[in-house]
Amino acid sequence: MKGKIAPAGIAVAATDLVKVYGFGPTAIRALDGVSAEFASGEFHAIMGPSGSGKSTLMHCVAGLDAATSGSVRIGDRELTGLSDKALTRLRRTSVGFVFQSFNLLPTLTAEQNILLPLELAGARPDPDWWDTVIAATGLADRLSHRPAEMSGGQQQRVACARALITKPDVVFADEPTGNLDSRAGAEVLGFLRSCVSKLDQTVIMVTHDPAAASYAGRVLFLADGQVAGELLGPTPDTVLDHLRRASDQLRPDSPATASSSSSPADRTSGGAHRARAWTGE
Ligand SMILES: Nc1ncnc2c1ncn2[C@@H]1O[C@H](COP(=O)(O)OP(=O)(O)OP(=O)(O)O)[C@@H](O)[C@H]1O
Numbered sequence: 001m002k003g004k005i006a007p008a009g010i011a012v013a014a015t016d017l018v019k020v021y022g023f024g025p026t027a028i029r030a031l032d033g034v035s036a037e038f039a040s041g042e043f044h045a046i047m048g049p050s051g052s053g054k055s056t057l058m059h060c061v062a063g064l065d066a067a068t069s070g071s072v073r074i075g076d077r078e079l080t081g082l083s084d085k086a087l088t089r090l091r092r093t094s095v096g097f098v099f100q101s102f103n104l105l106p107t108l109t110a111e112q113n114i115l116l117p118l119e120l121a122g123a124r125p126d127p128d129w130w131d132t133v134i135a136a137t138g139l140a141d142r143l144s145h146r147p148a149e150m151s152g153g154q155q156q157r158v159a160c161a162r163a164l165i166t167k168p169d170v171v172f173a174d175e176p177t178g179n180l181d182s183r184a185g186a187e188v189l190g191f192l193r194s195c196v197s198k199l200d201q202t203v204i205m206v207t208h209d210p211a212a213a214s215y216a217g218r219v220l221f222l223a224d225g226q227v228a229g230e231l232l233g234p235t236p237d238t239v240l241d242h243l244r245r246a247s248d249q250l251r252p253d254s255p256a257t258a259s260s261s262s263s264p265a266d267r268t269s270g271g272a273h274r275a276r277a278w279t280g281e
């Protein structure tokens, strides 16, 4: 495998992660003691009802947000206690991000967008890795195009290439196919999977879509801020089955159901996190 991930081949580990938003009676316990390991060189999916804590988990393990308690390790680095400067460096060099809304800079070409994380880090692309990533995107003839001149699927593949260009320890993708039709979504998912199988990258993807989750080698399920099971070698049918059984267990008046129905006003789009993620700030 990749060799740069320390000893046990674990790219990311969360231990007893708790995240509480707000204070007092209105506080929301978005993560309620999550412990999970994500092996390196694998494609992981995270699923669960809306409000179950998927994005919160991703933000905390990616160093975009601080957990209330618990610990996070990326490779052999413990995130707890890192200074802001060290966290920024870690996000720039060790972590890649892909979001539902692509988040490309409209005035830059595809090539400039892909190179942006390296520019921000003051680094140059490794020519071999550049060729490999660009070949994998299938966008060699689109590099001079601006985002508005590309389809949604192409834009998302540019965003994936931008996430990969620093050779990160792990790429986090939050609903990467949420804005795409099924064909463009399949292209992006196929690309992410080939990055894992052929380029030995590690991808952790949040998705609502059983078909998307079936591209992963393993699905971790969250419910009400807690780990609620996992599936290895998922297929769309086995994922659906698991989700159905989980929602049967939650009926009729369980607290988890109440939590996942929090009003949209309670929830945030994570825009600040997204901005920090790809500017590296
Ligand atoms: N910044 C915030 N301030 C207060 N509460 C928040 C904040 N972000 C998330 N929450 C709450 O934390 C809980 C988990 O939210 P999170 O966004 O992690 O869910 P999710 O599983 O990603 O949902 P979705 O599938 O809808 O994206 C929700 O109850 C949500 O309302």
Ligand SMILES: [Mg+2]
Pocket (backbone or CB within 6 Å): 054, 055, 056
């Ligand atoms: Mg979310």
